[in-house]
Amino acid sequence: MAVKVLIPTPLQKFTNEQATIDCSGTTIAELIESLEQAYPGIKSRICDNEGNPRRFLNLYVNSEDIRFLEGIDTGLSNGDEVSIVPAVAGG
Amino acid sequence: MTLQSLVSFASNTTSHGSTCKSLKCRECGAEYELKALHVCELCFGPLEVNYDYDQLRCTVTRDSIEAGPKSIWRYRPFLPVVGHEVIDLGTGMTPLVKSCRLARRLGLKNLYIKNDAVNMPTLSFKDRVVSVALTRARELGFSTVSCASTGNLANSTAAIAAHAGLDCCVFIPADLESGKVMGTLIYGPTVMAVEGNYDQVNRLCSEVANTHGWGFVNINLRPYYSEGSKTLGYEVIEQLGWQLPDHIVAPLASGSLFTKIYKGFREFTEAGLVEPKTVRFSGAQADGCSPIAQAYREGRDFVTPVKPNTIAKSIAIGNPADGIYALEIARKTNGAIESVTDLEIIDGIKLLAETEGIFTETAGGTTVAVLKKLIESGRIDPDETTVVYITGNGLKTQEAVQGYVGEPLTIEPKLASFERALERARTLERLEWQPVMI
Numbered sequence: 353m354a355v356k357v358l359i360p361t362p363l364q365k366f367t368n369e370q371a372t373i374d375c376s377g378t379t380i381a382e383l384i385e386s387l388e389q390a391y392p393g394i395k396s397r398i399c400d401n402e403g404n405p406r407r408f409l410n411l412y413v414n415s416e417d418i419r420f421l422e423g424i425d426t427g428l429s430n431g432d433e434v435s436i437v438p439a440v441a442g443g
Numbered sequence: 444m445t446l447q448s449l450v451s452f453a454s455n456t457t458s459h460g461s462t463c464k465s466l467k468c469r470e471c472g473a474e475y476e477l478k479a480l481h482v483c484e485l486c487f488g489p490l491e492v493n494y495d496y497d498q499l500r501c502t503v504t505r506d507s508i509e510a511g512p513k514s515i516w517r518y519r520p521f522l523p524v525v526g527h528e529v530i531d532l533g534t535g536m537t538p539l540v541k542s543c544r545l546a547r548r549l550g551l552k553n554l555y556i557k558n559d560a561v562n563m564p565t566l567s568f569k570d571r572v573v574s575v576a577l578t579r580a581r582e583l584g585f586s587t588v589s590c591a592s593t594g595n596l597a598n599s600t601a602a603i604a605a606h607a608g609l610d611c612c613v614f615i616p617a618d619l620e621s622g623k624v625m626g627t628l629i630y631g632p633t634v635m636a637v638e639g640n641y642d643q644v645n646r647l648c649s650e651v652a653n654t655h656g657w658g659f660v661n662i663n664l665r666p667y668y669s670e671g672s673k674t675l676g677y678e679v680i681e682q683l684g685w686q687l688p689d690h691i692v693a694p695l696a697s698g699s700l701f702t703k704i705y706k707g708f709r710e711f712t713e714a715g716l717v718e719p720k721t722v723r724f725s726g727a728q729a730d731g732c733s734p735i736a737q738a739y740r741e742g743r744d745f746v747t748p749v750k751p752n753t754i755a756k757s758i759a760i761g762n763p764a765d766g767i768y769a770l771e772i773a774r775k776t777n778g779a780i781e782s783v784t785d786l787e788i789i790d791g792i793k794l795l796a797e798t799e800g801i802f803t804e805t806a807g808g809t810t811v812a813v814l815k816k817l818i819e820s821g822r823i824d825p826d827e828t829t830v831v832y833i834t835g836n837g838l839k840t841q842e843a844v845q846g847y848v849g850e851p852l853t854i855e856p857k858l859a860s861f862e863r864a865l866e867r868a869r870t871l872e873r874l875e876w877q878p879v880m881i
Contacts, residue, residue: 361653361663362484371653397485407745408470408487410762415643417762419748437649438482439489439764440591440662 353378353428357387358435363398366391380411381424383434398436408439461525462498466490466666469768477525479583479658481665489764490666492523499714505685508716515571515674521710522575522674523667529578530607533563534570535674539682539830544798545811549818553828555688556795557679559835560803565602565626566836567595567757567804568700572671573603576660579667585658586610591648592661593641593696593757594623595835600660601630612657614644619756622839640751642762672700676707679830680717687712687720689827692814694806694834695726695735695780696758698765704832705772725778725822726769727813729753729805733782735766739773740780746770754785754843755805757835779822783812789847791815792837802837810834 357375359367367373375390377383381403388395400406404424411418412435418426428434466475470488481490503520511517515535538558546554559568573596580588587610590600597613604611611632615624616639627634637644645661652662660668680687687708693701705724711717728736731753738746746766751759763769773780783791788805791812796802803811814831817823837844852868854860 358650358653360649362482362487364653397487406487407767408482408489408764410646412646415639415646417642417748420750435646435650437646438487439762440481440645440649440665 353430353432355383355428355430355432355434357383358433358437360436360438362438363394363436366394366397377428379424379428380413380418380426380434383428384424410437410439411435412437462495462502462520463492463523463525464495465493467493477523479585479663481663492666492670494521494710496710496713499710503714503716505681505716508681515574515671518674518677521670521677521707521714523670524575524578524582526578526582528581530574530581530603532570532574532603532606534574535562536678537562539679540799540801542799545795548794548798549815551818551823551825551827551829553826555679555683555828555830556799556801557675557830557832558801559675560801560807560833560837564606565595565598566839567599568672568675568832568834569595569599570603571674572596572668573599573660575671576658576664576668577603577607577609580609580658580660580664581607583658583664585656587612587655587657588660588664589613589648589651589655589657590660591615591641591645592627593759594619594627594839595757596661597627597634598623598839601627601632601634604632605630614648614651616641616644616756620840620842622841626839641756641760642748642751645762669699669703672703673707673710675700675832676704677711679704680708680711683828683830685717686828687717687722688830689720690723690725690778690823690829691832692725692727692810692817692823692829693832694758694810695728695763695766695769696760696806697763698726698735698767698769700832700834701726701769702765702772705776721776723778723827724772724776725813725817726773726780727810728780728782729755729758729788729809730782730784731755732759732761734761735763735769736780736782738766738770744770753788753805754840755788755809757804757806757840758809779817781813781816783809783816787812787816789844792844793847795833796837801833803833804835804837804840805843806835807833807837808843 468483468488540556542554614635617636732751748762788808792808852864
């Protein structure tokens with residue numbers, strides 16, 4: 353599945369400073385593996401040692417937090433937009 | 444990363460008499476230059492400003508603080524700015540009111556109200572954080588500032604940017620209270636009303652921040668912005684006669700305010716400005732958005748996001764960035780985190796208004812209602828010196844209490860009409876009290 357991925361500034365050094373990239377995967381977990389293939393080293397920044405997204409990092413599929421979906425098993429369809437966003441303060 | 448970021452931060456430190464040394468990751472301890480960065484590039488943990496506490500101990504005294512301006516800038520050595528010019532609109536040094544009638548109603552002997560409903564210039568505690576963030580934004584060379592806001596932050600960013608001559612673009616949820624929208628538009632910023640909740644606004648802003656070189660006060664300026672809340676801790680110490688309280692109750696949205704009051708208390712203790720004491724920290728949330736209270740109740744050390752559904756929009760953050768730190772502080776200080784219903788929030792607003800003459804918004808109503816709940820369940824001792832933080836003004840969220848505060852009595856301009864209406868009002872008042880008297 354071809355999806356668009358929005359990359360936060362701290363990870364753009366892995367993506368040649370690109371804020372948006374095209375990638376593929378049928379689930380979030382697969383997408384992260386594809387990202388690692390294309391941009392070696394990025395997975396260890398996104399995920400902790402157990403392979404789960406780091407606790408200060410939020411992942412969204414079409415604006416929905418994956419924690420309200422199926423987590424890293426959330427399915428992806430052609431044309432989906434995946435956003436990787438560090439936690440921010442409120443108010 | 445990081446080699447570039449890590450080098451030479453030491454040279455930034457004290458050239459302008461500033462005591463801030465670096466940004467430091469709260470999780471892994473990695474250090475960075477004092478730039479527009481908010482998360483650690485290694486682990487995405489939040490970055491915090493790191494100060495030279497030895498220098499603070501040597502140079503700051505109670506007298507030097509008391510001789511400073513009557514604003515948050517009297518605490519300037521503890522704030523993350525390095526230049527000479529600060530943005531000072533008289534923000535801070537709001538009243539610490541010794542409560543009589545509310546205290547008596549609730550059964551407390553030493554209750555104080557920190558009243559940021561009258562903070563300047565936009566009547567919420569956000570003026571503290573924004574004054575610091577925009578001072579730092581100017582130092583870092585930003586000409587446009589921005590924020591994602593539940594209302595108060597938008598008011599404050601727009602007003603203080605106008606004063607400082609900075610371009611401003613703010614993002615708010617489209618369903619915000621009209622007072623908060625008007626209280627932003629009046630300052631002339633670009634306002635983006637996003638069709639979604641605050642968490643969605645925040646996500647969008649993070650994406651915008653990736654592509655636009657703006658200073659987002661709660662994103663890339665967050666380490667500086669959040670430090671402004673420490674002044675709510677410093678002021679309480681100073682206004683209590685250089686003493687710490689026993690217990691504080693504050694609203695919880697992202698959790699940032701709560702953790703920074705804690706940091707403020709700790710810093711003044713470390714700087715020798717106040718005698719050490721354990722202060723209990725209790726937090727307040729609305730049932731309709733209580734991810735931190737739920738985690739507290741369930742004994743979890745992680746916070747599961749929720750979708751907000753409450754009238755307390757200013758604290759309706761379903762995915763609180765500093766939630767885990769707020770949890771940790773409440774637990775280690777033997778405090779509590781509680782939540783209340785929307786009706787209890789309205790009662791809290793009315794109770795504070797009717798007993799103390801302070802009209803707060805929904806966040807303040809939440810805090811008062813939680814204060815009441817904690818007292819009723821024996822979790823606040825009547826003898827404790829307790830400070831309740833009121834962080835915003837009720838004139839901005841009038842919709843919340845509409846229909847709960849009665850109507851004016853419309854009369855003809857005649858004495859007889861007045862007497863009839865007064866008699867009717869007194870009868871209604873008696874009827875209202877009857878069930879209580881029985």
